[in-house]
Amino acid sequence: MSTVVAVIGASNNRQKFGNRAVRAYLRAGYTVVPINPNEREVEGIPAFPSVLDVPGRIDLASFYVPPAVGELVIEEVARRQIPEVWLNPGAESDALVAKARRLSITPVIACSIVALGENPYAL
Numbered sequence: 001m002s003t004v005v006a007v008i009g010a011s012n013n014r015q016k017f018g019n020r021a022v023r024a025y026l027r028a029g030y031t032v033v034p035i036n037p038n039e040r041e042v043e044g045i046p047a048f049p050s051v052l053d054v055p056g057r058i059d060l061a062s063f064y065v066p067p068a069v070g071e072l073v074i075e076e077v078a079r080r081q082i083p084e085v086w087l088n089p090g091a092e093s094d095a096l097v098a099k100a101r102r103l104s105i106t107p108v109i110a111c112s113i114v115a116l117g118e119n120p121y122a123l
Contacts, residue, residue, distance in 0.1 A: 002031045006051050006082070008073055009064035009091075010034030010042040017088065017113070018064035019043070020123040024113045025062075033058065035073075051080050060084035062112040067093035078103035086112040 005025050010032075011018040018036070022043050025032045034042035037049035048054050051061065051073070061082045063070050070091055077085055085100060086108045100107045113120040 002029055003059045004031045004033060004057055006033045006035050006054065006058045006061045007042075007064060008035045008051070008061055008077075009069070010036050010039065010047060011064075012039060012042055016064070017090075017120060020120050021062055021064055021088075021113055023123050024116050024118045024120070027118070028116045035061075051076050051082065054080075058082045060086065062086040062088060063091040064088055065091055067091060067096045070096045071099055074100050074103060074105065078105060084108065086110065086115075088112055 007021050009018040010022050013019055022032050022034055032045055033054050034045055034047040035051055036047050039047040041047050051058060058080060061077050085105050088111050092109050097107055
């Protein structure tokens with residue numbers, strides 16, 4: 001059973017890191033759930049407006065949205081009890097990290113694409 005990752009801010013723009021992350025996770029063998037209220041699908045995978053709309057489990061969430069958006073989304077992540085949360089470069093802020101911790105979430109503040117062993121600029 002593969003790990004299910006929600007890519008928050010998944011995009012169809014292949015230049016954006018929210019798209020590069022979808023492709024990196026797929027290449028690494030993860031089941032990817034794109035989260036973006038403005039997309040119907042990303043890289044041929046059905047997208048959802050929110051993690052609250054996703055049926056089944058989500059093992060981790062990787063944020064590719066501005067911190068102000070992340071501060072809203074982190075509450076939904078907490079409600080879904082997603083155990084692992086990555087705040088990628090540009091998605092993190094002191095306020096978001098503090099809010100995550102208040103919600104009993106310990107965020108990983110790092111680039112999830114690099115953590116997969118990929119160069120985000122080569123995707």
